[in-house]
Amino acid sequence: MDEKHIKILNDLGFDIRQQDLTNDYWKKRAADALALTTQDRDVYGCIDHTTGEGVRIFDVEGTEYLDVTGGVAVRAFGLRYRPFLDFEDSIIDVINELPGQDFDAIPQTLLGERIASITPGNHKKRVVFTTSGGRAVEGCMKSAMDLSGRRRFVAFRPAFHGRTGYALALTSSNSKHKSGFPQGVDVIRVFYPYCYRCPYGTTEEDCSLECVEALRYALEVEGNDIAATVMEPLCGEGGLIVPPSKAVNGIYDLTKEIGAYFMSDEVQAGMGRTGKWCAIENHDVIPDYISMGKAIGAGYPMGASIGPAPMFTGGSRHSETFSAEPKMSLFSLWLLKHMEDGDFLKKNKENGEYLRKRLGELVDKYEVVGDVRGLGLMVGMEIVKDKKTKEKARKLRDNVVKNAVQKQHLWVLGAGQNVIRLTPSYIITKENIDDAVERLDKAVATEL
Numbered sequence: 398m399d400e401k402h403i404k405i406l407n408d409l410g411f412d413i414r415q416q417d418l419t420n421d422y423w424k425k426r427a428a429d430a431l432a433l434t435t436q437d438r439d440v441y442g443c444i445d446h447t448t449g450e451g452v453r454i455f456d457v458e459g460t461e462y463l464d465v466t467g468g469v470a471v472r473a474f475g476l477r478y479r480p481f482l483d484f485e486d487s488i489i490d491v492i493n494e495l496p497g498q499d500f501d502a503i504p505q506t507l508l509g510e511r512i513a514s515i516t517p518g519n520h521k522k523r524v525v526f527t528t529s530g531g532r533a534v535e536g537c538m539k540s541a542m543d544l545s546g547r548r549r550f551v552a553f554r555p556a557f558h559g560r561t562g563y564a565l566a567l568t569s570s571n572s573k574h575k576s577g578f579p580q581g582v583d584v585i586r587v588f589y590p591y592c593y594r595c596p597y598g599t600t601e602e603d604c605s606l607e608c609v610e611a612l613r614y615a616l617e618v619e620g621n622d623i624a625a626t627v628m629e630p631l632c633g634e635g636g637l638i639v640p641p642s643k644a645v646n647g648i649y650d651l652t653k654e655i656g657a658y659f660m661s662d663e664v665q666a667g668m669g670r671t672g673k674w675c676a677i678e679n680h681d682v683i684p685d686y687i688s689m690g691k692a693i694g695a696g697y698p699m700g701a702s703i704g705p706a707p708m709f710t711g712g713s714r715h716s717e718t719f720s721a722e723p724k725m726s727l728f729s730l731w732l733l734k735h736m737e738d739g740d741f742l743k744k745n746k747e748n749g750e751y752l753r754k755r756l757g758e759l760v761d762k763y764e765v766v767g768d769v770r771g772l773g774l775m776v777g778m779e780i781v782k783d784k785k786t787k788e789k790a791r792k793l794r795d796n797v798v799k800n801a802v803q804k805q806h807l808w809v810l811g812a813g814q815n816v817i818r819l820t821p822s823y824i825i826t827k828e829n830i831d832d833a834v835e836r837l838d839k840a841v842a843t844e845l
Contacts, residue, residue: 420442440803441802445459451478463808463833466820467822468822473736475823488727502722504724508721508726512693527717533664537686537687541686556635566582570634585620591636593770606647633818637776639770667691669823679772685704689703698719752774758834765780766779778837819833
């Protein structure tokens, strides 16, 4: 951080000095000031908010990292992307906040039309904008309950849909998320289609859709008065699991058979990350509801609930103060156009295939790398004790992530209990991918 930015902080009333710019100092201040949520200060340093570019990120001590988290899938175009900064400068005089669900403004309406046009299906849709992915999930859930008159849902294990209210009731990727909190809605839960660890003992080749039949049995014995089945088309926080399309289609067909809605949670996997605008398109399914978030806001907090018209039975059934304000809507509209102009859906698909190919070399090289899977730029590498037993190597995964960050300077995250998650920004190059895999290779080798 240079003197200019230190002066800004001092002018705001804080006594900040150059010698204070250490990771230990700021991690301690953060720990004293901020409630414990998902930070892991044993692994990650304090990020320098004043520098960085593209997929390069820095901590306050000046250490440079190669970022393959993409801001946990938020930063579609990385840090300080020049075309975005130029657009941001061009709309500096646009009003920031107008209550978008109380009053109309042109940018929000255009964005609603645009989002409806890129999501699957030609049916009449409506859009509700939110400030987070979890709220987008809940908007869809409230609509499904309002329109159907039903109050129960189908969800999966593992799954992640958010940490608040109704969304938390659907979540089941880590007991830490929900232990001690009451269940917001009634949920029938079955295993997510997880071919690497099929709980029914089959492989994808000899699968007879036992997971679909398990859901059918659950509905028979627990009740089929379901408002909606809520499914991630690619299970993210639960371990970057790619379900077979025939299972997704089977679950969709069963959902329709009982007269329920089908909802695709696209918060992490959507917005073109998998090479399709919505990840559910990889399975040739047209959902009734879609929840979006993360990248849709172009780095700002935004989500969207997309559902069948009219979505709610009347006014005031759902609303949120902040909702795709004019400037944020313009950012999102810019992102969508820039992705199309730059053919990023194709690039994400191709770079994702290359990333999986390179990571596949580690499967061949190490007994502890059990599986590599993903779609587009949403890829997971599962760490096991050995390939035969597939026993989860949770501690080893944690050690590899810590080594990758602190020794190899690869900014990376875990997912699930034993998976390493790579969700890089869309501007990543094949050279960046080669670099990332080499650093991850060294981290694995060092920790064995």
